[in-house]
Amino acid sequence: MSQGKKTRTIAVDYMARVEGEGALFLKIKDGKVSNVQLKIFEPPRFFEAFLRGRAWTEAPDITARICGICPIAYQSSSISAMESIVGARIDGPIRELRRLVYCGEWIESHVLHIAMLHAPDFLGYDDAIQMAKDHPEVVKNALRLKKIGNALMTLTGGREIHPINLRVGGFYKAPRKKALLAMREDLLWARDAAIELTKLTASFDFPDFERDYEFVAMRHPNEYPLWEGRIVSNRGLDIPIDAFFDTFEEEHVRHSTSLQSFVKVRGSYHVGPLARFNLNFDKLTPLCQELAREHGVSPPCTNPFKSIVARSIETLYACEESLRIIDAYEEPDRSFLELAPRAGTGHGCSEAPRGICYHRYSIDAAGIITDARIAPPTSQNQRSIEEDLAAFVPRYADLPDDKLTWRCEQAVRNYDPCISCSCHFLKLRVDRE
Amino acid sequence: MEAPATNGTARVIVIGVGNRLRRDDAAGPIVADRVRAKAQENVLVCEQSGEGAALMDTWSSGDTVFVIDAADAGGPPGIVHQFDAHAVEIPRAFFRYSTHAFSVAEAIELARVLGRLPAQLYVFAITGQQFEFGDEMTDEVGLAVEQVADRVLAILENGACYAGQGARHA
Numbered sequence: 066m067s068q069g070k071k072t073r074t075i076a077v078d079y080m081a082r083v084e085g086e087g088a089l090f091l092k093i094k095d096g097k098v099s100n101v102q103l104k105i106f107e108p109p110r111f112f113e114a115f116l117r118g119r120a121w122t123e124a125p126d127i128t129a130r131i132c133g134i135c136p137i138a139y140q141s142s143s144i145s146a147m148e149s150i151v152g153a154r155i156d157g158p159i160r161e162l163r164r165l166v167y168c169g170e171w172i173e174s175h176v177l178h179i180a181m182l183h184a185p186d187f188l189g190y191d192d193a194i195q196m197a198k199d200h201p202e203v204v205k206n207a208l209r210l211k212k213i214g215n216a217l218m219t220l221t222g223g224r225e226i227h228p229i230n231l232r233v234g235g236f237y238k239a240p241r242k243k244a245l246l247a248m249r250e251d252l253l254w255a256r257d258a259a260i261e262l263t264k265l266t267a268s269f270d271f272p273d274f275e276r277d278y279e280f281v282a283m284r285h286p287n288e289y290p291l292w293e294g295r296i297v298s299n300r301g302l303d304i305p306i307d308a309f310f311d312t313f314e315e316e317h318v319r320h321s322t323s324l325q326s327f328v329k330v331r332g333s334y335h336v337g338p339l340a341r342f343n344l345n346f347d348k349l350t351p352l353c354q355e356l357a358r359e360h361g362v363s364p365p366c367t368n369p370f371k372s373i374v375a376r377s378i379e380t381l382y383a384c385e386e387s388l389r390i391i392d393a394y395e396e397p398d399r400s401f402l403e404l405a406p407r408a409g410t411g412h413g414c415s416e417a418p419r420g421i422c423y424h425r426y427s428i429d430a431a432g433i434i435t436d437a438r439i440a441p442p443t444s445q446n447q448r449s450i451e452e453d454l455a456a457f458v459p460r461y462a463d464l465p466d467d468k469l470t471w472r473c474e475q476a477v478r479n480y481d482p483c484i485s486c487s488c489h490f491l492k493l494r495v496d497r498e
Numbered sequence: 499m500e501a502p503a504t505n506g507t508a509r510v511i512v513i514g515v516g517n518r519l520r521r522d523d524a525a526g527p528i529v530a531d532r533v534r535a536k537a538q539e540n541v542l543v544c545e546q547s548g549e550g551a552a553l554m555d556t557w558s559s560g561d562t563v564f565v566i567d568a569a570d571a572g573g574p575p576g577i578v579h580q581f582d583a584h585a586v587e588i589p590r591a592f593f594r595y596s597t598h599a600f601s602v603a604e605a606i607e608l609a610r611v612l613g614r615l616p617a618q619l620y621v622f623a624i625t626g627q628q629f630e631f632g633d634e635m636t637d638e639v640g641l642a643v644e645q646v647a648d649r650v651l652a653i654l655e656n657g658a659c660y661a662g663q664g665a666r667h668a
């Protein structure tokens with residue numbers, strides 16, 4: 066690349082600190098981005114195809130294999146969809162345990178991304194290893210926080226990676242109250258650590274960049290969304306989950322093996338912690354709200370780089386919510402409802418750490434899956450990532466290639482993209498004209 | 499080099515890293531299977547996906563730890579690179595086939611910075627060739643798996659056989 070040219074090409078063949086494999090291509094002409102492509106070349110994984118012909122009760126265990134970072138999201142959405150087909154309503158301790166296992170996933174996933182993958186961008190380090198030399202306590206605390214999240218998943222889900230205890234109708238085995246209470250001291254420590262993590266991330270120097278996003282998240286009348294609710298946006302969208310494909314559309318683009326989602330008529334949208342924070346701020350705990358306001362982050366927050374603060378606040382929320390659930394928990398008489406299949410189509414949606422994860426299944430009278438559709442959060446954010454870069458890069462177009470690349474990577478990481486989920490390495494190539 | 503402790507209060511942990519459904523990436527878990535079948539009961543053998551924080555947590559209770567993973571080390575499949583983590587930096591590019599952004603090499607280097615390396619940490623990187631979906635390993639990788647399993651078992655049984663000084667090619 067030569068900066069004196071009007072046309073500029075930058076190529077980065079491997080982008081670290083994202084989950085999965087992909088590439089980014091940028092072409093800059095006269096200081097403006099003329100082409101941007103988030104390229105996903107992970108081979109298609111055909112989960113939707115090989116779910117067909119399997120029993121409806123197998124969907125949670127099969128879809129959990131889509132992602133090692135957020136398996137609960139896939140299990141939750143598939144379970145919700147199946148239960149909606151048979152009209153089952155799960156309340157009480159089982160519903161609370163479902164929120165608890167999801168809190169574990171939020172804690173472990175969020176903390177990994179905040180401290181190990183994204184914070185080094187803001188503090189000027191190549192990676193968490195370099196950062197750990199100057200900030201060892203930040204990294205040590207993050208590791209301990211993540212371990213607590215994993216412990217919650219193991220306690221409720223049976224194991225931390227690809228949990229095995231969740232099933233249609235509830236859990237194979239409910240944890241004992243005593244076992245949950247044993248987590249209490251750790252969670253009290255985690256709550257304090259999450260407060261300190263939020264203070265740290267809120268103190269970062271954020272690029273001056275705002276965009277007029279359509280934020281999309283779930284919303285529930287009584288709680289910060291995890292497992293259930295309606296799908297809402299800051300542009301008036303308020304739909305039941307089963308209307309997902311009435312509103313959103315997926316299309317194939319040549320540069321990606323993952324489908325790209327958009328809102329019909331309007332275009333790109335933004336899902337994930339920043340969307341949830343903006344659309345559900347009133348459902349956060351008073352401590353979360355107070356901490357956010359105190360550190361200058363309140364809705365509407367349209368700077369995508371501040372997603373790291375929203376992610377930190379959600380980590381705090383997950384710690385507080387876990388404590389609430391554990392304190393109030395009463396062991397259920399039965400850990401699951403025995404449900405019989407019936408022919409029909411059902412829809413499920415839950416808030417994965419990276420945003421809404423939508424599933425739709427059709428089953429026959431014997432409970433055999435005849436059709437499956439899954440819209441993972443990273444697929445939904447792809448177009449927004451590309452548009453962010455198109456808007457963000459021109460103001461940094463004079464930077465040398467290595468610094469521009471670093472800025473682009475930081476911007477992509479705002480979304481904590483999980484490319485494994487969306488269809489796995491992100492490579493970046495920039496052409497300048 | 500001192501022999502790894504295999505008795506008394508010292509803990510020996512063997513960690514096979516990988517994904518059994520990604521062809522040559524199954525090398526680590528299958529080495530773990532072989533070792534588990536023959537090792538003494540006081541040796542903890544486990545299988546992991548390669549997520550770095552979980553790796554660090556697992557080896558925190560060990561004095562002598564073996565990590566076996568498939569690698570993209572260049573060169574023909576089945577070549578084994580053997581490292582003493584205390585002697586050399588682990589090349590991160592070797593382990594790019596992990597689906598995790600924070601994986602084996604990052605975990606070892608972060609543990610080094612934080613003073614959390616086990617007293618002895620030996621890494622075996624088996625060069626793979628095919629990492630797409632499937633459960634059949636490349637023939638050369640299959641042979642290397644048996645060699646590495648025998649090597650780990652020999653170290654465990656005979657003590658002073660570990661000859662690696664930094665990187666070593668088997």
